[in-house]
Amino acid sequence: QVQLQESGPGLVKPSETLSLTCSVSGYSITSGYYWDWIRQPPGKGPQWIGGVYHSGGTHYNPSLRSRLTLSVDTSRNQFSLNLRSVTAADTAVYHCARRGHNGGQYFFDFWGQGTLITVSS
Amino acid sequence: EVVMTQSPATLSVPPGESATLSCRASQSVSINLAWYQQKPGQAPRLVIYGTSTRATGIPARFSGSGSGTEFTLTISSLQSEDFAVYFCQQYNNWPPFTFGGGTKVEI
Numbered sequence: 608q609v610q611l612q613e614s615g616p617g618l619v620k621p622s623e624t625l626s627l628t629c630s631v632s633g634y635s636i637t638s639g640y641y642w643d644w645i646r647q648p649p650g651k652g653p654q655w656i657g658g659v660y661h662s663g664g665t666h667y668n669p670s671l672r673s674r675l676t677l678s679v680d681t682s683r684n685q686f687s688l689n690l691r692s693v694t695a696a697d698t699a700v701y702h703c704a705r706r707g708h709n710g711g712q713y714f715f716d717f718w719g720q721g722t723l724i725t726v727s728s
Numbered sequence: 729e730v731v732m733t734q735s736p737a738t739l740s741v742p743p744g745e746s747a748t749l750s751c752r753a754s755q756s757v758s759i760n761l762a763w764y765q766q767k768p769g770q771a772p773r774l775v776i777y778g779t780s781t782r783a784t785g786i787p788a789r790f791s792g793s794g795s796g797t798e799f800t801l802t803i804s805s806l807q808s809e810d811f812a813v814y815f816c817q818q819y820n821n822w823p824p825f826t827f828g829g830g831t832k833v834e835i
Contacts, residue, residue, distance in 0.1 A: 611771075652732075652815055652829040653772075668824040702771070713819035714762035716783065718771040 609634040611703045611719035619697075619726050625690040629703030629719060636679060637661045641706040642686045643715065644677070646699035646724075654699075658706055659686050693726045700724075730754055730821045734814075734828035741806050741833060749801040749831045751816035756796045760820035763792060763801045766830075767812045775814070776801060803833070811835060 615627040629642065636642060643658035657667040659677040667675055671690070679686040690697060700723050704715040731754040741747045751761065759779040764772040774783040776792040779799060789804045803810055816828040 652734075653817075653827040655823075655825040655827070657823075666823055670824070704772075711760065711819070712777070713760075713822065713825060714774060714777045714817065715764070715772075716774050716777075718773075720769070720771045 609705060609717040611705065611717060613701060613703050613719045613722040615701065615722045615724060617723065617725065619693050619724060620728050621694055621726055622692055625688070625693050625697065625724060625726075627688045627701055627703075627722065627724070629686050629688075631684045631686075631705075634705075636684050636686065637681050639708060641666070641708050641713075642679065643704050643706045644688050645702045645704055645715070645718075646697075647702065647721070648696075648699040653702075656688065656690075656701075660708070695726050698724065698726045729824060730757060730818050730826050732816055732818055732826050732828035734816060734831050736831060737829070738832045738834060740835065743806050743808060743835065745806055747803045747806055747810075747833050749803075749814055749833070751794075751799040751801070751828050753797045753799075753818055755821065757818040757820035759795050760818060761792075761794070761799050762817045762819065764815045764817065765810075765812045766815065772815070806833070 610632045641658040644656040674691045676689040700721040702721040704718040733752045735750045761779045763776040766772040780792045813830045
């Protein structure tokens with residue numbers, strides 16, 4: 608069974624950089640699929656942040672592209688997110704998820720439980 | 729960006745009855761539409777993809793229909809474990825992939 612687990616700081620100060628890591632077990636990142644981040648602000652629907660392939664190829668949400676870097680560490684079977692210059696609007700539960708990559712099957716079949724990130728001084 | 733609108737926001741249904749959830753896209757997404765179930769404190773779970781294909785392990789009481797801009801998730805004979813929030817997601821026109829605001833199915 609594919610399992611994903613997010614790890615992060617919980618609290619980030621405004622203007623700083625948010626760094627999150629997703630550890631994958633039960634499946635090798637190098638076997639395929641995109642590995643994505645999705646966030647959910649309190650009381651709102653999910654927002655797709657972006658995704659990374661094991662080769663390093665990325666897809667970004669245009670609204671976040673200027674502040675976002677996604678990367679993958681195949682040796683640790685992990686992938687990571689860096690979001691720069693955060694504001695209170697970035698407060699959300701952040702999930703990592705696996706996304707299909709063949710034939711346009713871009714839905715998310717496995718998700719992590721999520722980690723709450725609060726942006727506050 | 730394709731805007732996904734779900735209705736109603738909350739659906740109150742007795743156990744054993746059926747629930748019908750709606751999802752509307754601001755432009756056609758063909759049949760590239762998925763549904764997810766989310767319970768408090770848990771990871772979201774894929775329920776339906778390709779508008780009508782049930783994901784692995786999803787019982788037959790869940791069914792999806794629609795195309796273009798109008799989609800429906802029907803849960804027949806609601807069980808206690810079905811009470812949750814359901815989100816729709818389009819993956820036809822991207823970036824970005826977009827989700828609806830969710831429908832809470834409650835007793």
